[in-house]
Amino acid sequence: MKLAVYSESSADEAAVRILVDGILGEKTEVVKLPNFETKRGFGSVLTNISAVLQELHYGFEADALAVILDSDRTPIHRKAHDEPGQADPKCRLCCLRETVKDIQGQLTPMPNRQPVKTAIGLAVPQIEAWLLCGKDRGVGEASWLVGSKSRKPPYTSGSLKKAVYGKERYSLAEETRCMVAEAERLVDRCLLDLEQHWFPDGFGAFAQDIRRWKEPPSA
Ligand SMILES: [Zn+2]
Numbered sequence: 001m002k003l004a005v006y007s008e009s010s011a012d013e014a015a016v017r018i019l020v021d022g023i024l025g026e027k028t029e030v031v032k033l034p035n036f037e038t039k040r041g042f043g044s045v046l047t048n049i050s051a052v053l054q055e056l057h058y059g060f061e062a063d064a065l066a067v068i069l070d071s072d073r074t075p076i077h078r079k080a081h082d083e084p085g086q087a088d089p090k091c092r093l094c095c096l097r098e099t100v101k102d103i104q105g106q107l108t109p110m111p112n113r114q115p116v117k118t119a120i121g122l123a124v125p126q127i128e129a130w131l132l133c134g135k136d137r138g139v140g141e142a143s144w145l146v147g148s149k150s151r152k153p154p155y156t157s158g159s160l161k162k163a164v165y166g167k168e169r170y171s172l173a174e175e176t177r178c179m180v181a182e183a184e185r186l187v188d189r190c191l192l193d194l195e196q197h198w199f200p201d202g203f204g205a206f207a208q209d210i211r212r213w214k215e216p217p218s219a
Contacts, residue, residue, distance in 0.1 A: 002030075002031045003029065004062045006067045024214070031060050049096065058110070063117060071125050072125050119206050122201075128163070132163055134190040136163060
Protein backbone atom coordinates (compact mmCIF):
# COMPACT_ATOMS: atom_id res chain seq x y z
CA MET A 1 0.00 0.00 0.00
CA LYS A 2 1.29 3.45 -0.93
CA LEU A 3 0.85 5.77 2.04
CA ALA A 4 1.25 9.51 2.52
CA VAL A 5 1.35 10.95 6.03
CA TYR A 6 0.46 14.54 6.79
CA SER A 7 0.84 15.97 10.25
CA GLU A 8 2.03 19.01 12.13
CA SER A 9 5.77 18.30 11.65
CA SER A 10 8.04 15.96 9.72
CA ALA A 11 9.10 14.33 13.01
CA ASP A 12 5.45 13.53 13.81
CA GLU A 13 5.07 12.05 10.35
CA ALA A 14 7.97 9.62 10.84
CA ALA A 15 6.39 8.34 14.06
CA VAL A 16 2.88 8.21 12.59
CA ARG A 17 4.03 6.05 9.68
CA ILE A 18 5.38 3.47 12.15
CA LEU A 19 2.07 3.45 14.04
CA VAL A 20 0.12 3.00 10.79
CA ASP A 21 2.34 0.09 9.72
CA GLY A 22 1.83 -1.45 13.18
CA ILE A 23 -1.96 -1.18 12.97
CA LEU A 24 -2.05 -2.42 9.36
CA GLY A 25 0.40 -5.23 10.04
CA GLU A 26 2.32 -4.44 6.86
CA LYS A 27 5.08 -2.11 5.72
CA THR A 28 3.68 0.72 3.66
CA GLU A 29 5.40 2.28 0.68
CA VAL A 30 6.33 5.94 1.21
CA VAL A 31 4.54 8.58 -0.86
CA LYS A 32 6.28 11.83 -0.05
CA LEU A 33 4.16 14.95 -0.11
CA PRO A 34 5.54 18.23 -1.42
CA ASN A 35 6.98 20.37 1.36
CA PHE A 36 4.18 22.67 2.37
CA GLU A 37 6.00 23.94 5.47
CA THR A 38 8.40 22.29 7.88
CA LYS A 39 6.46 23.31 10.97
CA ARG A 40 2.69 23.41 10.73
CA GLY A 41 -0.17 24.05 13.07
CA PHE A 42 -3.78 22.93 12.79
CA GLY A 43 -4.68 26.03 10.76
CA SER A 44 -2.19 25.25 8.01
CA VAL A 45 -3.13 21.56 7.95
CA LEU A 46 -6.74 22.65 7.37
CA THR A 47 -5.67 25.14 4.69
CA ASN A 48 -3.40 22.70 2.89
CA ILE A 49 -5.53 19.58 3.08
CA SER A 50 -7.31 20.39 -0.19
CA ALA A 51 -3.98 20.66 -2.06
CA VAL A 52 -2.73 17.46 -0.35
CA LEU A 53 -5.79 15.47 -1.42
CA GLN A 54 -5.61 16.80 -4.96
CA GLU A 55 -1.91 15.90 -5.26
CA LEU A 56 -2.62 12.39 -4.04
CA HIS A 57 -5.71 11.90 -6.16
CA TYR A 58 -4.47 13.27 -9.48
CA GLY A 59 -0.71 13.04 -9.22
CA PHE A 60 0.85 10.57 -6.82
CA GLU A 61 -1.57 7.71 -7.01
CA ALA A 62 -1.34 7.11 -3.26
CA ASP A 63 -3.66 4.49 -1.82
CA ALA A 64 -4.05 6.17 1.55
CA LEU A 65 -3.45 9.28 3.61
CA ALA A 66 -2.97 9.37 7.39
CA VAL A 67 -3.37 12.67 9.25
CA ILE A 68 -2.69 13.28 12.93
CA LEU A 69 -3.64 16.51 14.64
CA ASP A 70 -2.83 17.76 18.13
CA SER A 71 -5.90 18.81 20.13
CA ASP A 72 -3.91 21.33 22.24
CA ARG A 73 -6.61 22.99 24.38
CA THR A 74 -9.55 22.33 22.02
CA PRO A 75 -12.34 19.82 22.83
CA ILE A 76 -11.30 16.20 22.46
CA HIS A 77 -13.00 13.84 20.02
CA ARG A 78 -15.60 11.53 21.58
CA LYS A 79 -17.13 8.35 20.16
CA ALA A 80 -20.53 10.09 20.29
CA HIS A 81 -19.31 12.48 17.56
CA ASP A 82 -19.28 9.53 15.15
CA GLU A 83 -23.07 9.24 15.26
CA PRO A 84 -24.92 10.81 12.31
CA GLY A 85 -25.37 14.55 12.81
CA GLN A 86 -23.34 14.58 16.05
CA ALA A 87 -19.99 15.90 14.75
CA ASP A 88 -18.67 18.70 16.97
CA PRO A 89 -17.45 21.67 14.90
CA LYS A 90 -15.08 22.65 17.74
CA CYS A 91 -13.44 19.19 17.66
CA ARG A 92 -10.49 19.31 15.26
CA LEU A 93 -10.96 15.69 14.20
CA CYS A 94 -14.64 16.22 13.31
CA CYS A 95 -13.77 19.48 11.57
CA LEU A 96 -11.04 17.91 9.41
CA ARG A 97 -13.18 14.84 8.73
CA GLU A 98 -15.99 17.02 7.33
CA THR A 99 -13.52 19.07 5.27
CA VAL A 100 -11.94 15.93 3.78
CA LYS A 101 -15.38 14.54 2.93
CA ASP A 102 -16.35 17.78 1.17
CA ILE A 103 -13.10 17.96 -0.82
CA GLN A 104 -13.23 14.30 -1.85
CA GLY A 105 -16.77 14.82 -3.05
CA GLN A 106 -15.50 17.48 -5.45
CA LEU A 107 -12.63 15.46 -6.99
CA THR A 108 -13.16 14.02 -10.45
CA PRO A 109 -13.23 10.21 -10.29
CA MET A 110 -10.16 8.70 -11.96
CA PRO A 111 -10.52 5.63 -14.19
CA ASN A 112 -9.64 2.33 -12.54
CA ARG A 113 -8.75 4.03 -9.28
CA GLN A 114 -10.43 4.11 -5.89
CA PRO A 115 -10.53 7.43 -3.99
CA VAL A 116 -7.63 7.88 -1.55
CA LYS A 117 -8.45 6.16 1.75
CA THR A 118 -8.04 8.41 4.77
CA ALA A 119 -7.46 8.02 8.50
CA ILE A 120 -7.59 10.97 10.90
CA GLY A 121 -6.47 10.88 14.51
CA LEU A 122 -6.50 13.47 17.28
CA ALA A 123 -3.63 13.34 19.78
CA VAL A 124 -4.70 14.68 23.19
CA PRO A 125 -3.27 17.17 23.81
CA GLN A 126 -0.38 16.34 21.48
CA ILE A 127 1.35 13.32 20.01
CA GLU A 128 4.02 13.19 22.75
CA ALA A 129 1.29 11.99 25.16
CA TRP A 130 0.69 8.92 22.94
CA LEU A 131 4.43 8.31 22.87
CA LEU A 132 4.59 8.11 26.68
CA CYS A 133 2.09 5.26 26.93
CA GLY A 134 3.51 2.35 28.86
CA LYS A 135 6.06 4.66 30.50
CA ASP A 136 3.88 7.21 32.27
CA ARG A 137 0.64 6.01 33.85
CA GLY A 138 -0.63 9.59 34.13
CA VAL A 139 -1.19 10.13 30.40
CA GLY A 140 -4.50 9.47 28.70
CA GLU A 141 -7.70 11.05 27.48
CA ALA A 142 -9.47 10.33 30.79
CA SER A 143 -6.88 12.14 32.92
CA TRP A 144 -6.75 15.01 30.42
CA LEU A 145 -10.55 15.40 30.58
CA VAL A 146 -10.61 15.38 34.39
CA GLY A 147 -7.76 17.90 34.51
CA SER A 148 -9.33 20.14 31.90
CA LYS A 149 -12.65 20.26 33.76
CA SER A 150 -10.96 21.28 36.99
CA ARG A 151 -8.65 23.66 35.07
CA LYS A 152 -5.64 21.70 36.33
CA PRO A 153 -4.26 19.94 33.25
CA PRO A 154 -2.22 16.91 34.35
CA TYR A 155 0.70 17.96 32.14
CA THR A 156 1.83 20.73 29.86
CA SER A 157 3.24 20.76 26.37
CA GLY A 158 6.66 21.46 27.88
CA SER A 159 6.53 18.62 30.41
CA LEU A 160 5.40 16.10 27.75
CA LYS A 161 8.16 17.15 25.36
CA LYS A 162 10.80 17.00 28.09
CA ALA A 163 9.65 13.50 29.06
CA VAL A 164 9.91 12.26 25.46
CA TYR A 165 13.06 14.09 24.32
CA GLY A 166 14.90 14.13 27.65
CA LYS A 167 15.69 17.84 27.45
CA GLU A 168 14.12 21.18 26.71
CA ARG A 169 16.10 22.06 23.58
CA TYR A 170 16.65 19.59 20.77
CA SER A 171 17.16 19.54 17.02
CA LEU A 172 14.61 18.23 14.53
CA ALA A 173 16.89 15.21 14.00
CA GLU A 174 16.92 14.44 17.75
CA GLU A 175 13.16 14.95 17.95
CA THR A 176 12.62 12.57 15.02
CA ARG A 177 14.95 9.94 16.51
CA CYS A 178 13.15 9.97 19.88
CA MET A 179 9.69 9.89 18.31
CA VAL A 180 10.58 7.00 16.03
CA ALA A 181 12.07 5.00 18.93
CA GLU A 182 8.93 5.54 21.05
CA ALA A 183 6.60 4.70 18.16
CA GLU A 184 8.52 1.45 17.59
CA ARG A 185 8.22 0.64 21.31
CA LEU A 186 4.44 1.25 21.16
CA VAL A 187 4.05 -1.06 18.17
CA ASP A 188 6.15 -3.76 19.87
CA ARG A 189 4.49 -3.60 23.25
CA CYS A 190 1.36 -1.53 23.71
CA LEU A 191 -0.56 -0.64 20.59
CA LEU A 192 -3.75 -2.28 21.87
CA ASP A 193 -3.53 -0.57 25.26
CA LEU A 194 -2.97 2.74 23.51
CA GLU A 195 -6.23 2.23 21.63
CA GLN A 196 -8.36 0.52 24.25
CA HIS A 197 -7.24 2.08 27.54
CA TRP A 198 -5.35 5.35 27.18
CA PHE A 199 -6.55 7.09 24.03
CA PRO A 200 -9.70 5.24 22.95
CA ASP A 201 -11.29 8.25 21.22
CA GLY A 202 -8.57 10.16 19.36
CA PHE A 203 -6.29 7.16 18.67
CA GLY A 204 -9.22 4.72 18.55
CA ALA A 205 -10.85 6.67 15.70
CA PHE A 206 -7.53 6.63 13.81
CA ALA A 207 -7.00 2.87 14.23
CA GLN A 208 -10.58 2.16 13.21
CA ASP A 209 -10.19 4.21 10.01
CA ILE A 210 -7.02 2.28 9.16
CA ARG A 211 -8.61 -1.10 9.71
CA ARG A 212 -11.38 -0.08 7.26
CA TRP A 213 -8.74 0.33 4.54
CA LYS A 214 -8.58 -3.43 4.29
CA GLU A 215 -12.30 -3.83 3.76
CA PRO A 216 -13.41 -4.30 0.14
CA PRO A 217 -14.65 -1.02 -1.41
CA SER A 218 -18.39 -0.56 -1.18
CA ALA A 219 -20.23 -0.79 -4.49
ZN1 LIG B 1 -15.01 14.90 17.19
